[in-house]
Amino acid sequence: MELLATRSVIKEDKSNIITLGAIAKEEKKKDPSVVNATIGMLYNENGELFAFKSVDEALKRLSTDEKYSYASTPGSAKFHDALKKWIFREYYNEFKDISAVQATPGGTGALSNTFANYLDLNDKVLLPNYMWGNYKQIAYENGIGFETYDLFNESGNFNITDVKEKIQKLVDSQGRCLIVINDPCHNPTGFTMTDNNWSDLIDIINDISKAGKPVILLHDMAYLDFDMRGMEATRKNIRLYKKLNPNALAIMAFSGSKTFAMYGIRIGAQICVSTNKENLDAFNRSSKFSSRSKWSNPTNLGQNVIATILTDEKLLASFEEELAESRLTLTKRAQTFLEECNNVGLKTLPFSCGFFITIPANNPEKAYEYLVNKKIHVIPMGKVLRVTISAISLQECKMLPKFIKEAIDKTN
Numbered sequence: 001m002e003l004l005a006t007r008s009v010i011k012e013d014k015s016n017i018i019t020l021g022a023i024a025k026e027e028k029k030k031d032p033s034v035v036n037a038t039i040g041m042l043y044n045e046n047g048e049l050f051a052f053k054s055v056d057e058a059l060k061r062l063s064t065d066e067k068y069s070y071a072s073t074p075g076s077a078k079f080h081d082a083l084k085k086w087i088f089r090e091y092y093n094e095f096k097d098i099s100a101v102q103a104t105p106g107g108t109g110a111l112s113n114t115f116a117n118y119l120d121l122n123d124k125v126l127l128p129n130y131m132w133g134n135y136k137q138i139a140y141e142n143g144i145g146f147e148t149y150d151l152f153n154e155s156g157n158f159n160i161t162d163v164k165e166k167i168q169k170l171v172d173s174q175g176r177c178l179i180v181i182n183d184p185c186h187n188p189t190g191f192t193m194t195d196n197n198w199s200d201l202i203d204i205i206n207d208i209s210k211a212g213k214p215v216i217l218l219h220d221m222a223y224l225d226f227d228m229r230g231m232e233a234t235r236k237n238i239r240l241y242k243k244l245n246p247n248a249l250a251i252m253a254f255s256g257s258k259t260f261a262m263y264g265i266r267i268g269a270q271i272c273v274s275t276n277k278e279n280l281d282a283f284n285r286s287s288k289f290s291s292r293s294k295w296s297n298p299t300n301l302g303q304n305v306i307a308t309i310l311t312d313e314k315l316l317a318s319f320e321e322e323l324a325e326s327r328l329t330l331t332k333r334a335q336t337f338l339e340e341c342n343n344v345g346l347k348t349l350p351f352s353c354g355f356f357i358t359i360p361a362n363n364p365e366k367a368y369e370y371l372v373n374k375k376i377h378v379i380p381m382g383k384v385l386r387v388t389i390s391a392i393s394l395q396e397c398k399m400l401p402k403f404i405k406e407a408i409d410k411t412n
């Protein structure tokens with residue numbers, strides 16, 4: 001007799017990242033020469049988690065109440081305002097009154113609330129074909145399916161043609177579209193859209209939604225602050241949200257796990273932008289309801305660490321310095337890895353920045369096993385191998401491409 005409800009029978013966490021990450025961690029404990037390029041966290045050159053000193057300092061300053069008491073369901077006004085300043089930076093004044101924030105458990109909570117409130121049951125969310133696999137589970141958990149767009153065209157550029165066709169197709173079939181864009185430093189490829197890609201995307205959303213059927217852009221910005229071009233470049237594209245018409249909406253999913261390296265604290269946020277007050281009110285109402293019913297209220301500790309850093313000039317300056325250092329670390333690792341790929345003739349998918357580099361593979365599972373035998377742990381997914389450069393040293397970045405090339409050649 002099956003005790004699970006019918007819709008829960010198929011529930012099985014398919015994201016192998018956590019499972020394979022745990023195996024790699026165990027192996028490395030037994031043998032430090034094991035390379036663990038699995039889980040998306042940032043490590044320093046000594047193999048220790050890259051924790052920000054400014055985060056530790058902010059944590060020390062919190063009172064008992066600020067750490068342990070219940071938060072309000074949407075999160076505090078102080079956190080909301082501090083986060084708006086961080087996200088909009090020089091455009092803060094333009095955006096503060098046309099945006100709204102809901103604090104969530106990580107970017108995951110932000111994605112889940114948005115999936116739940118901008119699609120009806122059995123609708124489909126539009127996802128990139130290369131993607132963070134958890135999107136599919138979040139969709140299922142919220143009673144929706146998914147469709148994919150091709151992230152790249154034949155020349156390896158953003159496939160705006162396919163994006164346009166798929167938005168139109170979903171608007172025609174279900175009367176609305178919710179599209180997920182993971183940018184910059186897309187997981188798993190590290191691809192980043194150009195300024196032109198962004199303005200084309202906003203034009204398409206406006207054009208399709210102007211007839212009255214809503215198009216919602218869910219901007220998963222988990223790796224926003226690791227774009228090698230720096231903060232100005234990423235904020236410039238966010239500014240385009242002001243141009244969206246009232247039938248379109250932008251919701252950003254912010255991850256405190258990545259920007260503040262507070263992975264286990266579980267803090268993130270939905271940040272909604274609309275020049276239409278009714279849209280903002282509806283966002284506030286529905287996201288508060290969803291949060292209250294799923295996790296009741298977000299972490300006060302996480303909100304207060306972030307608010308403390310962002311509202312203290314000195315602490316903010318040292319946090320920004322540390323963040324710049326972590327970006328530089330990633331840049332050096334990526335350059336080293338890609339140079340070596342070039343030397344050994346290993347092809348990667350288009351990469352610009354971030355925690356991961358991805359290599360096309362016909363038999364990723366077999367290539368994974370081959371590499372494990374060489375004490376190298378990466379993530380096989382779809383038709384690629386994902387290498388987490390944020391978790392390995394420069395020296396390991398130099399060493400890996402040769403072994404990966406060997407693994408691909410032997411198993412393709």
Ligand SMILES: Cc1ncc(COP(=O)(O)O)c(C=O)c1O
Pocket residue numbers: 040105106107108109132182187220222254255256257258263267268
């Ligand atoms: C693309 C992407 N989006 C969202 C998340 C969610 O992260 P968190 O819930 O820890 O903020 C992750 C985590 O790895 C991710 O890679």
